[in-house]
Amino acid sequence: MDARKIGAVVRREFIERVRTKWFIISTVLGPIFLLGITILPAVLATRGGGARIAVVDEEGGGFAARLIAQLGTDTRFSVSVVPSPSDAKPVLDSLTREVQAKRLDGFLEVSPTAVEAGRFEYRGRNVAAIRDMELLKIAVRQAVTV
Numbered sequence: 001m002d003a004r005k006i007g008a009v010v011r012r013e014f015i016e017r018v019r020t021k022w023f024i025i026s027t028v029l030g031p032i033f034l035l036g037i038t039i040l041p042a043v044l045a046t047r048g049g050g051a052r053i054a055v056v057d058e059e060g061g062g063f064a065a066r067l068i069a070q071l072g073t074d075t076r077f078s079v080s081v082v083p084s085p086s087d088a089k090p091v092l093d094s095l096t097r098e099v100q101a102k103r104l105d106g107f108l109e110v111s112p113t114a115v116e117a118g119r120f121e122y123r124g125r126n127v128a129a130i131r132d133m134e135l136l137k138i139a140v141r142q143a144v145t146v
Contacts, residue, residue, distance in 0.1 A: 051076060051077050051078070051105040051106070051124075051126055051129070051132050052077075052078045052080075052103075052104050052105045053071075053077055053078070053079055053080075053104070053105055053106050053107060053108060053124065053136075054079070054080050054081070054082045054095055054098075054104060054106075054107040054108075055067060055068060055071075055079060055080070055081050055082065055107070055108050055110055056082050056084050056088060056091060056092065056095065056107055056108065056109045056110060057081055057082065057083050057084060057110055058084045058088055058109070058110060058111040058112065059110060059111060059112045059115065063110055063115050063143060063144075064081060064110045066143040066146050067108075067110065067139060067140060067143040068081060069143075070138075070139035070140075070142045070143045070146075071136075071139045076131075076132065076135060077132075077135070077136075082095065082107070088109070088111070092107075092109065092123075095107045095123075096123065099123065099124055099125055100125075102125070104124075105124050105125060105126045106122055106123055106124015106125065106126055106127070107122070107123055107124065108120060108121070108122045108136070108140075109121050109122075109123075115144070118144065120140055122136060
């Protein structure tokens, strides 16, 4: 076969494909779709405003007060303290219901064992908000080191 004939066949097939409606739509909407699925999740994860969180204080003051002072420096959080008896399960269940009812964004449990181990548990519906979680981690770290 002659190279000119092959070129003519390739050119004809290309033009036939380019003239289709789906080629034009995918050429225009494809990049927009890709930008949307890469940028939109990042924008949604970083936005957020006024997270209402509760600090469950099982130890009776010291660390929880430092943590609330750290969180109070950032206007992003509205923090309340929930004192907890030795059996914290009813309090945690109540706060979980508050989170599910969307009256509270989340709560952080502060117990003497958590402070000693350096492992704190946060339960909430805003755990996908990357900025909120980072600010919360920073506040906990600063409260531990003070």
